[in-house]
Amino acid sequence: MSDIAGQKSSLTWATHISVVFLVVIWLVPTIGLLVSSFRERDQISASGWWEAPFSVELTYRTRADSEPEPVDGGYRITGNIFETSEVQEAFADGEGRITAFGDSARAPGGYEVGTEADLGDGERLTVNADGSYTYIVPEEPRRPPRVYFEAASPPQFTLDNYRTVLTADNMDRAFINTLTVTVPATIIPILIAAFAAYALAWMDFPGRGLLIAAIVGLLVVPLQLALVPLLKLHQTIGIGQSFMGIWLAHTAFGMPLAVYLLRNYMAGLPRDIIESAKVDGATDFELFVRIILPLSFPALAAFSIFQFLWTWNDLLVAKVFLPSGDASKVMTVKIADDLLGSRGGDWGILATAAFVSIAVPLVVFFAMQRYLVRGLLAGSVK
Incomplete structure (x- = not known):
């Protein structure tokens, strides 16, 4: 049972x-x-x-910039490392704790805190866990001596990453360019694919089966194979690297999935409705506009979500089919070239840029996500 x-x-x-x-x-x-x-x-x-809520052990360097005072056999410099000009900002809340210290970048933690380190040439250095230090030198220093140390730094959260991304030069222009590319590159393939899907689903003509098989085959072809030939074609016909060129490129790359998805959905619509409309004298265009399109909205919404997300987050196609000038850069190119180009290891900027760039796609996704599953399961049940 x-x-x-x-x-x-x-x-x-x-x-x-x-x-x-x-x-x-x-x-x-x-x-x-x-x-x-x-x-x-x-x-x-x-x-x-x-581990963001906990202290992090980092390596710092600073200068013992307190005024030297004469003592027997030399000069003494005393003060607190956390109050020196080079690291004062990092320990503004006063919660730092030194775990080790040294006199060179090769061994910033070569000595334990609280011990007196013999640095040679009569120089001696003592650094305590609370940041207080004593530096003994045989002669009056011409400039403050260097001190390296490892400290447990308190967790720090900042909005500087967002300020850097949002206030970057021409970032507002890049946002507008992204919309300029994404909206037409989402609408155009939907319009073309909807007509093609209706023809493949409800019209009988020679070679229909071969066209469906070719579309299925194109789903597995990497778009990287077509970048150079398509760019040469654009240059030959005179559109080159332009917004028109990238619209057509995204349309071509998104067309196989769009036709496949919409065709499966339209083929699963009730045949009685289609035949009744034809009996009543409806033409194919009237049938498509008044019946097929309204009933196919879940599939149209499902593909529009995918196409919008792919186009909005695209970097490769934008680099190939758009001019390299700052006036034509989309957000992904702007972030990759201008924000991260000179900051290869700045993961904070990268993470912030990711959240800034997904703000609009998230709005689109949550606004239309109820149609996503219905559209993807189109044609699975007859």
Whole structure:
């Protein structure tokens, strides 16, 4: 009796566990990016995002810039490392704790705190955990001596990364360019693919089966294979690197999935409705506009979500089919070239830029996500 239709499956628990597992896999990196977007670069490099609420041990260097005072056998410099000009900002809240110190970048933690280190040539250095130090030198120094130390730095969260990304030169222009590319590159393939899908689903003509097979085959062709030939074609016909060129490129790359998805959905629509409309004298165009399109809205919405996300987050196609000038850069190119080009290891900027760039796609996704599953399952049940 376990196979009776409508009876709840005994493997429901496995489905729930699988869904939770997939959600966690996607959610954990997203949370990590969000936390990292508010952290400083040094702290990101020193510890994982899950350690953000705790102190991080970092290496610093500064100068003992207090005034030297004469003592027997030389000069003495005393003060607090946390109050020196080079590191004062990093320990503004006064919660730092030194764990080791040294006199060179090769061994910044070569000596234990609280001990007197013999640095040679009569120089002696003592650094305590609270940051207080004593530096003994045989002669009056011409400039403050260097001190290297390792300290447990308190967690620091900042909005500087967001200020850097949002106030970058011409970032507002890049946002407008991204919309200029994404909106037409989403609408154009939907319009063309909808007509093609209707023809493949409800019109009988020679070679129909071969066209469907070719579309399925094009789904597995990498777009990288077509970049150079397509760019040469654009240059030959006179559109070159331009917004028109990138619109047509995204249309070409998105067309196979659009036609396949819409065709499957339209082929699953009730045949009685189509035949009744034809009996009443409806032409193919009237049938398509008044019946097929309204009923196919879930599939149209599903593809528009995918196409919008792919186009908005695209970097490769934008680099190939848009001019390199700052006036034509989209957000992904702007972030990659201008913000990260000179900051290869600045993960804080990268994480922040990721969240800034996904703001609009998230709005689109949550506004239309109820149609996504219905559209993707189109044609699976007759």
